[in-house]
Amino acid sequence: MKVLVAAPLHEKGMEILKKAGFEVVFEKYPSEERLIELVKDVDAIIVRSKPKVTRKVIEAAPKLKVIGRAGVGLDNVDLEAAKERGIKVVNSPESSTRSVAELAFGLLFAVARKIAFADRKMREGVWVKEQAMGIELEGKTIGVVGFGRIGYQVARIANAFGMNVLLYDPAPNEERAREVGGKFVDLETLLRESDVVTLHVPLIDATYHLINEERLKLMKPTAILINAARGEVVDTNALVKALKEGWIAGAGLDVFEEEPLPADHPLTKLDNVVLTPHIGASTVEAQTRAGIQIAEQVVKALKG
Numbered sequence: 486m487k488v489l490v491a492a493p494l495h496e497k498g499m500e501i502l503k504k505a506g507f508e509v510v511f512e513k514y515p516s517e518e519r520l521i522e523l524v525k526d527v528d529a530i531i532v533r534s535k536p537k538v539t540r541k542v543i544e545a546a547p548k549l550k551v552i553g554r555a556g557v558g559l560d561n562v563d564l565e566a567a568k569e570r571g572i573k574v575v576n577s578p579e580s581s582t583r584s585v586a587e588l589a590f591g592l593l594f595a596v597a598r599k600i601a602f603a604d605r606k607m608r609e610g611v612w613v614k615e616q617a618m619g620i621e622l623e624g625k626t627i628g629v630v631g632f633g634r635i636g637y638q639v640a641r642i643a644n645a646f647g648m649n650v651l652l653y654d655p656a657p658n659e660e661r662a663r664e665v666g667g668k669f670v671d672l673e674t675l676l677r678e679s680d681v682v683t684l685h686v687p688l689i690d691a692t693y694h695l696i697n698e699e700r701l702k703l704m705k706p707t708a709i710l711i712n713a714a715r716g717e718v719v720d721t722n723a724l725v726k727a728l729k730e731g732w733i734a735g736a737g738l739d740v741f742e743e744e745p746l747p748a749d750h751p752l753t754k755l756d757n758v759v760l761t762p763h764i765g766a767s768t769v770e771a772q773t774r775a776g777i778q779i780a781e782q783v784v785k786a787l788k789g
């Protein structure tokens with residue numbers, strides 16, 4: 486049996502596949518056209534948030550039995566097309582939970598204390614002591630939008646920092662909320678009352694542009710928005726306007742509507758934004774867990 490690994494996979498994951506006796510072909514992030522060529526005789530494909538496994542790719546793979554997504558979000562896999570063909574889709578939803586939550590806080594600190602801005606200026610030889618005035622997190626209110634695995638970890642960390650925790654989730658888990666000292670409110674209340682709004686929802690129809698112009702206007706002018714979920718959850722044009730016109734104070738973004746973010750994108754021109762290139766799950770720990778978990782599931786799916 487043949488497995489196509491179409492994104493970087495931890496070596497421990499590769500070993501598991503090879504030990505199971507599969508022929509393993511590795512090609513990093515092939516284009517759709519190339520992927521169509523590569524999948525014609527494979528039994529399994531393994532991807533990360535890239536490449537996209539589209540209907541066309543699935544149709545070009547007559548032997549395909551399983552699609553493995555090393556990570557959480559399944560928005561790059563055409564689940565409907567897979568289902569129609571009876572192809573199993575597996576992921577490793579818990580592998581990157583803690584890493585993403587820690588990055589969300591990394592971004593938050595970088596924005597709240599203007600760390601990236603100050604670093605940039607120091608390299609230019611400018612000592613920006615006055616412009617780098619920040620805020621403390623203790624006693625501030627954080628609004629966690631999407632209280633699932635990552636949202637819960639973010640809320641735990643926020644609680645440890647002495648922040649008040651507001652939560653919004655259409656499927657509220659009250660027991661977990663109590664654990665983190667959090668309170669469920671509606672989205673509008675969360676946006677109005679939070680000093681920090683952090684997004685941890687999946688990208689689905691209901692969350693596309695969930696944070697739009699109208700909702701950004703509900704936020705405090707001193708508020709910080711963190712997005713380590715998916716770029717499409719925020720209307721980027723509205724966000725750029727909000728950051729330029731001071732509807733909110735700053736943003737920390739790990740994900741974008743267009744990835745890679747074009748070098749001349751308006752977001753790159755703003756000093757009140759901290760940008761990272763979709764590295765939420767890019768830790769040694771998360772990648773090791775994802776590689777092992779996805780390889781094991783693919784072996785199980787193919788060998789039973």
Ligand code: NAD
Pocket residue numbers: 556557558559578581582585630631632633634635636653654655656685686687688691692713714715739740763764765766767
């Ligand atoms: P999860 O499924 O455990 O949690 C998502 C939560 O969002 C659930 O509790 C769900 O009820 C809630 N939700 C659904 N629709 C909502 C809505 N309209 N409004 C508010 N909440 C809503 O998922 P998770 O493991 O916490 O991951 C969340 C997302 O983080 C993933 O779907 C993925 O897009 C993103 N992610 C990003 C990175 C990265 O590298 N930046 C890495 C991993 C995951």
